[in-house]
Amino acid sequence: HGAFTGEPFALAHMISPDGLDWRPADGPLAVLRKIKWDDGSIREMGNLERPYLLLENGEPRCFYAATSDGVHGKEIDGIARAAHYGADHTWCLAIPVKS
Helix, strand or coil, X not given: CCCCXXXXXXXXXXXXXXXXXXXXXEEEEEEXXXXXXXXXXXXXXXXXXXXXXEEECCEEEEEEEEEECXXXXXXXXXXXXXXXXXXXXXXXXXXXXXX
C-alpha cells in the first residue's frame, strides 16, 4: 500500500538480520514503477514485485521483477484491487545492470 515507500506497488528495500523480522532500510524506496524504455518513453507499471538478480561471475548483470499493465487503484466489483488484478498482461521485466 506504499506504507514504507510512499508509492503503492513499488519495490521497497527491507532489511532482516534473520530472515524473519524485517524493517525498512534507510530510504526504503528501491525501484519506482515508472520505467524508462530503450526508446526513451516512460511507462508507469501497475506494480513491481518479486525482485531478483541474475549474477554472472558474482556480479549483478540483470535485475528482474514481475510487473503488469494494470492501473493502480482499479476497482473490480466495487472493491479496490492491486493493479495486477485489473491487468490485461503480466510479465517479467528485465533491466540490465550497468557495471
